[in-house]
Amino acid sequence: MRWAIVGAGAMGSTFGGYLALAGHRVVLVDVREDHVRAVRERGLELRRPGGEDVVVELDATTDPPRDVDAVDVALFLCKGWATVDAARSIAHALGPESWAVTVQNGLGNDRRLAEVLGVSRVVPGTTTVGAMSEAAGVVAAAPGTVEGRSLTQLGPPRGSSAVPDAVHAIAAALTAAGLPAEALDSADVVIWTKVAMAASMGCLTAVLRRTVADVVDDPTAWELWTDVFEEVVAVARASGVELDADALLAHCRETYAAVGHHTTSMAADVVAGRRTEVDSLALEVARRGREVGVPTPVTDTVGRLIAALEGSYERAL
Incomplete structure (x- = not known):
């Protein structure tokens, strides 16, 4: 080919x-x-x-x-x-x-x-x-x-x-x-499965400028991660994609434990002052949530924080 x-x-x-x-x-x-x-x-x-x-x-x-x-x-x-x-x-x-x-x-x-x-x-x-x-x-x-x-x-x-x-x-x-x-x-289930992992952990590590293990080990950060994860699953289900939340949560925990202090690509982009993929992740989940009538307050806020960071890299303290 x-x-x-x-x-x-x-x-x-x-x-x-x-x-x-x-x-x-x-x-x-x-x-x-x-x-x-x-x-x-x-x-x-x-x-x-x-x-x-x-x-x-x-x-x-x-x-x-x-x-x-x-x-x-x-x-x-x-x-x-x-x-x-x-x-x-x-x-x-x-x-x-x-x-x-x-x-x-x-x-x-x-x-x-x-x-x-x-x-x-x-x-x-x-x-x-x-x-x-x-x-x-x-x-x-x-x-x-x-x-x-x-x-x-x-x-x-x-x-x-x-x-x-x-x-x-x-x-x-x-x-x-x-x-x-x-x-x-x-491919919808596998795409949304990956989004549930990336829109939650990727976006949070970017906002917090922390590794995966940092988010997992901090109770407040993990609570935020859980909120985003649950919102993504709810939007997927309302969009006709039935995710197994319990199995996916177990998979996330296992994956995050395996990667440990890993810097996600979105966190690396923020640290380097590069444009991120937040439009395809947190902000797109929030947009689709509005379409199907599912509130996504945490996901939307995290996404807009990343967008705000992108627009102000040159003014960072």
């Missing part, structure tokens, strides 16, 4: 590296000139703790209209707020049989892609693939990813009555490349 990885940060580059090693034609698309330049000049250095580190030869560009021709799959891993512009930049490379797959964080990314590319070719999904950027042109896959314990889950395009054969083929290609994947009748 011919793949464009749209948003080649740590996770996107890891997907691209594994696919290229499996023999697929891959081009990384990203706005970071230093990363793209390093990949073009030296290849992508893919570090795999506990496994074999490799240098992967593949294409990379900051200018897809110029450098990317026809692709079979555009896999989107860019920030949610960049989705529309990213889709426009790659639209020329998607033919009638091409697919746009999103495993981005948050809600609404498939809708944004559909606005540009059409709903029938957009595949919603989520992933637990993990990675860290170590330098321009260098990424390290998380141990769980190296060990084959990550999972990418893909659903059918909105409005489809069945999962297209092509979606099964995409999942099979990822699995064969060492990134386990499966096609589901609907």
Whole structure:
């Protein structure tokens, strides 16, 4: 298959590296000139703790209209707020049989892609693939990813009555490349499950500028987390997505205990003064809560606090 990885940060580059090693034609698309330049000049250095580190030869560009021709799959891993512009930049490379797959964080990314590319070719999904950027042109896959314990889950395009054969083929290609994947009748439960974890812990660690363990260990912070979690579950249920709150809570506790003093990506963005994905997480949950008549006072407040931080980085004390 011919793949464009749209948003080649740590996770996107890891997907691209594994696919290229499996023999697929891959081009990384990203706005970071230093990363793209390093990949073009030296290849992508893919570090795999506990496994074999490799240098992967593949294409990379900051200018897809110029450098990317026809692709079979555009896999989107860019920030949610960049989705529309990213889709426009790659639209020329998607033919009638091409697919746009999103495993981005948050809600609404498939809708944004559909606005540009059409709903029938957009595949919603989520992933637990993990990675860290170590330098321009260098990424390290998380141990769980190296060990084959990550999972990418893909659903059918909105409005489809069945999962297209092509979606099964995409999942099979990822699995064969060492990134386990499966096609589901609907991706809504897995997407909302991830949102319940990210919109709660990610947003709180960003507001508080604390690690995951800091939030878990502080009674007041944990009470806030619980409020957000319960609001997300309520909005999901009112939207027709039945989450098992008890099982999900147990999964959250287990996951947070395992990661310990981990800095979430949203907290890292706030500390670095970068734009966050709050529009796709807490603020989108609050917006959908208003649509379905579910109050989300804590989630909305946390989301607006992050938005206020974004608008005043340069004035920080």
